[in-house]
Amino acid sequence: MKIRIISPAGHIDQQVMAAGADTLRSWGMDVDFSLHAKGQYGRYAGTPQARAFDIIDALNDTSVDILWCSRGGYGAQQILDLIPVDLVAHANKPVIGFSDITCLHAFWQKAGVASVHAPMMRHLAEYPDHRTTQALHNMLLFYQGKGVWPRQNDLLRYNRNPMNLLADQHVTAPVIGGNFANISALHGTPYDFDYEGKILFIEDIGESPYKIDRMMNSLKLAGILDDLRGLLVGQMTGCDEDPEMPRPLMETIREMLQPYQIPVRFDVPVGHVIENYPVVEGALYTI
Numbered sequence: 001m002k003i004r005i006i007s008p009a010g011h012i013d014q015q016v017m018a019a020g021a022d023t024l025r026s027w028g029m030d031v032d033f034s035l036h037a038k039g040q041y042g043r044y045a046g047t048p049q050a051r052a053f054d055i056i057d058a059l060n061d062t063s064v065d066i067l068w069c070s071r072g073g074y075g076a077q078q079i080l081d082l083i084p085v086d087l088v089a090h091a092n093k094p095v096i097g098f099s100d101i102t103c104l105h106a107f108w109q110k111a112g113v114a115s116v117h118a119p120m121m122r123h124l125a126e127y128p129d130h131r132t133t134q135a136l137h138n139m140l141l142f143y144q145g146k147g148v149w150p151r152q153n154d155l156l157r158y159n160r161n162p163m164n165l166l167a168d169q170h171v172t173a174p175v176i177g178g179n180f181a182n183i184s185a186l187h188g189t190p191y192d193f194d195y196e197g198k199i200l201f202i203e204d205i206g207e208s209p210y211k212i213d214r215m216m217n218s219l220k221l222a223g224i225l226d227d228l229r230g231l232l233v234g235q236m237t238g239c240d241e242d243p244e245m246p247r248p249l250m251e252t253i254r255e256m257l258q259p260y261q262i263p264v265r266f267d268v269p270v271g272h273v274i275e276n277y278p279v280v281e282g283a284l285y286t287i
């Protein structure tokens with residue numbers, strides 16, 4: 001199976017990318033790099049046109065099976081209107097990544113193609129033997145053998161956080177989501193997720209609690225919370241508590257969600273942490 005490493009957002013240290021690619025090769029994967037994957041254009045790997053070109057080229061290349069993002073950062077939102085949605089649908093190739101790559105996950109959902117919210121090159125380079133890496137490896141082998149992604153219910157079914165809402169109530173629905181700031185930035189655009197009947201998961205890094213509260217209110221005011229079947233609160237890394245907020249962040253989120261009578265699971269192991277388990281966007285999950 002051939003993996004094309006792309007850099008649709010920020011530029012990346014080439015040693016990190018090379019080490020991550022070596023981990024993939026140790027799994028027996030054929031790995032190459034897009035034209036601009038190792039480039040730099042300010043904080044980005046290339047101009048928006050160059051980064052979009054790399055995605056289009058990988059989608060058109062019949063030898064490529066999977067597009068794997070080198071890193072996030074910022075920049076994926078800049079290229080959404082440069083990629084033909086019908087090409088993504090026709091090529092039917094998954095994209096793998098997280099953080100800023102949430103924008104591409106939403107785009108792939110729009111095209112009706114599964115994608116994988118999962119670690120990128122730095123994690124593969126630094127934690128090649130970690131259990132999350134092994135979970136991703138096993139998923140990849142399953143996909144290689146069967147052409148579909150496995151259901152990964154264990155990640156969600158056994159969450160027993162005492163803050164959970166409707167802890168004894170279980171639903172099965174397609175799961176979507178990713179970085180909360182990116183999700184919020186897509187509201188009102190043609191590239192936003194379709195939330196109706198879905199389980200949404202959110203995670204973030206370095207955001208103030210009041211900004212996360214703002215994003216939660218955006219979901220509320222847009223009517224999105226009314227449409228969801230469930231919500232998963234992932235890791236809020238570096239989102240330090242604000243003493244001026246009337247209550248801790250997780251309690252603020254819980255209080256807002258209580259009236260909606262949907263299952264909510266806290267402390268889900270996805271996000272900017274080592275325990276960042278892979279999630280197949282658009283696949284049916286049970287919580």
